[in-house]
Amino acid sequence: MPKPAKIDLRVSATADAQPSSQMVRVWDLVVRSFHWALALSFVTAWFTSHSSEVLHHLAGYAAAALVVMRLLWGVVGTPYARFSQFVCDPATVLRYLSAILSGREARYIGHNPAGGAMVVVLMAAMGSTALTGWLMTTDAYFGVSWVETAHSLSAHGLLVLVLFHIGGVALASFRHRENLVRAMITGRKRKAEPADIA
Template sequence: MPKLAKTDRSFSAPVDAQPSPEMVRVWDWVVRSFHWALALSFAFAWFTPHSSEGIHRWAGYAAAALVTMRLLWGVLGTPYARFSQFVRDPATVLRYLSAMLSGREARYIGHNPAGGAMVLVLIAAMGSTALTGWLMTTDAYFGVPWIEAAHSLTAHGLLLLVFFHISGVALASFRHRENLVQAMITGQKRKAEPQDVA
């Protein structure tokens, strides 16, 4: 039986507005800031690989720092930010994807199983891209072909993942009649109905 979502005001940041009676706070300011800052750092890095190496490099360092911060916040953060809340086993993710294909997927207050899996894959891909980019600047790996190829592969793979992420957000927004982009700005989502999952 799905659990109903609960509003946990004890973890709310003072900069967040109080949710209305029809809404519940889900994403804290750390998660929201991380999301948009990581998107910006990737955009800066993607559009400046050769035109401005300095900006490209610092965008990569920013991405690495953000990923590190998110890993820590996934353990120490507010309830919906924690990996323990949204990381699910592969079988659960596959069942959710199967339900999506038939239009029967449940609405989740936090990340749904597919969204949770995408968070992990995006973090891993961004971390790998930043790591291989940094290795290219070291004496040991500067000019090494396989490092350059790995960096290019992870960067292009990351772009593909971003496309899937945006598509998934658009589909979930349409299916469940809620603006998930706005939710990642305000931190609030519609309260759970009996058939929803916390």
């Protein structure tokens, strides 16, 4: 009797795949709380940069604390929260981006390779913005032009990254027929289909 053919879980999702009605828990409460609290911190810091120094500083400190917490949770947290689950090498990320351009990218239950890269880059940019912002409040670096420039560039770069992140979420939601914003609220996503990557 011949052996059954092995299913390659890395095959791209097809457009006519029937979505499953069953849901699985993916994002834990820590990941979801971090995501929305960091978004709130960024929005607050952005809109108070010229109107409320106290709120601006508090939002920056909150963002820095959240990034540190997420770094720890990325090591000891639940499976889909761990960096080992979603941080890929650059070649894998580039292959995934190429697959997006050809409309053949696979659906991932956790972060896809591009999303995982964006998580790392966003946290690095947020950390850089918070660090340079804090330096501007110290006696040693208060009024130093290169620190102010670095803070401004970090903040504006972070805004660009956030816009790319929103665009990526919208594209993945459309391509894979699932509401990723809702998933980051409820923590649940449609379970893996045969062509998906769990």
